Amino acid sequence: LRGVVVCAAANLCLRCAIKIAAARARQIELLAAVMKALGFHCYMVTPTFSHARSDGLAFSYQDMMDAWTALRQSRLFRKLTAGGGGFCRQVEVTWSLANGFHPHLHVLVWSKLDLDADSDWGPSEVDEMEHALWCEWSAQMAKAGRNVSEEHGITLIRADDPAMGRYLAKVGLELTMGPLKTGRHASWSMWNIAATAMDPDPDIPDDVR
Numbered sequence: 001l002r003g004v005v006v007c008a009a010a011n012l013c014l015r016c017a018i019k020i021a022a023a024r025a026r027q028i029e030l031l032a033a034v035m036k037a038l039g040f041h042c043y044m045v046t047p048t049f050s051h052a053r054s055d056g057l058a059f060s061y062q063d064m065m066d067a068w069t070a071l072r073q074s075r076l077f078r079k080l081t082a083g084g085g086g087f088c089r090q091v092e093v094t095w096s097l098a099n100g101f102h103p104h105l106h107v108l109v110w111s112k113l114d115l116d117a118d119s120d121w122g123p124s125e126v127d128e129m130e131h132a133l134w135c136e137w138s139a140q141m142a143k144a145g146r147n148v149s150e151e152h153g154i155t156l157i158r159a160d161d162p163a164m165g166r167y168l169a170k171v172g173l174e175l176t177m178g179p180l181k182t183g184r185h186a187s188w189s190m191w192n193i194a195a196t197a198m199d200p201d202p203d204i205p206d207d208v209r
Contacts, residue, residue: 014191028088028108032160040085040110042160043126047071047107047137050147053100057093061103065091067140068105074136080129083112094187097207102187108159117158130156 007013010020032042047068051060071077072087081087089107096102115125123131133156138148148154188196196204 011190031088032108032110035110036160038084040112041114041158043080043109043111043115044155044157044159045107045109045133046104046155047133048102048104048148048153049141050149051099051102053098055100057101057103060101061091061093063141063144063146064103064105066144067137067146070140070143071133071137076132076136080109080111080113085110085112094189095193096187115158126156126158130154 006016006019008016008020010017035042047064049064049067068089087107087109089105091103091105093101093103113129115129117124117126119125119127134148134150134154137154138150141148
C-alpha cells in the first residue's frame with residue numbers, strides 16, 4: 001500500500017496505539033539489554049494511592065504527578081539512580097464503579113545498586129528499599145491530603161532476576177501497553193470506558209454510562 005496516512009494518536013486511536021506501544025516495548029527491551037551490559041540492575045516500581053469515586057481524574061492525576069516529581073527529586077531516589085542510572089515511566093488510568101478513576105504509575109528503574117530480593121532472616125534489601133520508597137511516597141501524597149496504603153501503596157520488584165526468564169520483555173509491555181489492557185476485576189481501561197459510553201445497549205444503567 002502507498003500513500004497511507006495514520007493519525008499516530010496513541011491515546012485516541014486503538015490501531016495506532018497498538019503499533020506505537022509495540023515499538024516502544026521493543027525499544028525498552030533493547031535499552032534494558034544495553035543497561036545490563038553496562039552493569040546496571042533493573043527494578044519495577046509501582047506507586048499508587050487511595051481514592052474514592054467522588055475524586056475527579058484531573059485532581060487525582062495532578063496530585064499523583066506532583067508527588068512523583070517530589071519522589072524522583074528526593075535524596076532516596078537519586079541514590080537509587082546514582083552513577084548514571086535512570087528510569088522510564090508509564091501512567092496508567094483505570095476506572096471502577098466503586099472507586100472511580102484510578103491513576104497509577106509503572107516505573108522501570110536502572111540502578112547500580114544490587115539489592116538482594118531474598119533473605120533468610122527478616123526483610124530483604126528489596127523489601128527495605130520498598131519500605132523507604134513508601135515512606136517518601138506517602139509523605140509526598142500526604143501533602144495533597146491523600147492516603148497511601150502501607151500494603152499496596154508502592155511495590156518494588158527485581159525486574160532482571162534470571163529466574164524471571166524474559167520478564168523484561170513483559171515489563172516493556174507493561175510499561176507501554178498499559179492503556180491497551182482491559183481492566184482487571186471490576187476495573188475498566190479507558191478503551192472499556194469509551195466502548196461503554198458509545199454502546200447503545202439499553203440495559204447499561206445511566207450511572208455506569
